[in-house]
């Protein structure tokens with residue numbers, strides 16, 4: 001009896017969604033999907049506009065009569081209920097719906113269950129679910145509360161010969177842009193101050209789905225890195241937010257995000273930081289690795305990026321001692337390093353990975369030579385890094401504080417990604433709080449880190 005009563009109470013409290021389904025059988029299937037998802041999440045379906053907390057109208061836009069009928073249904077729902085989400089074919093026909101009914105909450109195209117559900121979640125509280133309600137809306141995170149990784153895709157379309165990721169995770173599969181931004185929004189609402197965008201190949205985001213237009217809060221958005229980066233930075237309208245891009249391959253369209261790094265329209269900022277895994281600079285070795293992009297193009301691109309955004313920090317990783325690497329190839333790599341003047345660099349001595357195509361390549365380099373090349377590489381990079389950091393001494397930087405202790409704080413500037421780059425050591429000060437931003441004056445530097453004090 002008691003259990004029945006509890007179930008009845010829960011049912012009575014569940015939000016109700018009204019549904020109008022117009023159009024052809026394809027639209028009907030879309031309606032079924034949305035209704036199934038609504039019911040699976042515990043929403044009830046209301047029998048009338050008046051009983052509903054919100055109404056979804058699935059429209060048809062095939063012929064003029066269908067457009068008329070759809071617009072009329074939207075008008076009726078708005079008049080009787082006021083909260084209306086429009087989905088379906090009419091939503092994909094430009095601005096027709098918004099021009100006729102500017103008060104609708106959101107407009108999506110057909111096959112948009114995810115986007116419709118996102119808008120429902122944004123306007124109606126989710127029904128109580130005893131299985132998931134103990135989980136915070138941003139999910140369980142293993143990172144500190146103030147930064148979080150945001151995975152935008154899985155898998156990879158390249159076939160680099162030293163890597164087995166594509167055979168394990170398959171080809172690139174991009175997440176819907178609406179889902180990604182919704183997750184980011186939940187993270188920001190939960191107090192995250194820095195979003196770290198990751199995937200195997202971030203610049204390829206959306207290639208697998210031909211940059212399909214998705215929806216976020218009813219707004220159409222292309223599934224593309226530039227649009228994603230701008231929308232993520234836009235989440236920092238009211239609260240300071242950093243967005244950092246990782247694993248960006250130097251394809252031509254990456255040039256588009258550089259101007260966004262210079263702009264600051266609100267409190268959200270696309271950081272002037274790019275993590276670009278170049279891996280090598282000898283054309284022969286890049287070919288053997290089956291890497292996209294040549295080293296000359298990469299140097300020209302770096303120069304162009306820095307002309308547009310002089311504050312840009314570039315991080316990269318390289319492999320030395322790849323099968324077939326000669327002393328001449330390695331010296332080409334050192335020359336590239338001199339020219340490119342990268343800020344942050346990681347270097348690995350090649351080691352065979354089970355199942356990788358590179359294992360079968362001729363000319364494996366002896367371990368001692370690999371280690372010797374790695375040491376020479378790192379020694380050169382250290383001098384470059386030290387000189388670049390020294391230029392920051394005397395200047396002011398905004399930092400995000402990671403931890404505070406008796407000896408001061410460990411913080412990071414726009415140039416420092418967590419775990420992989422250097423840090424800014426900040427002298428003790430009462431105003432320093434973990435997870436908060438601070439303005440510091442830089443007083444000294446070494447090969448990896450900076451030291452500063454609250455200004």
Ligand code: SF4
Nearest residue numbers: 156158160163165200
């Ligand atoms: S190294 Fe990166 S780009 Fe190359 S195949 Fe592996 S995941 Fe893809």
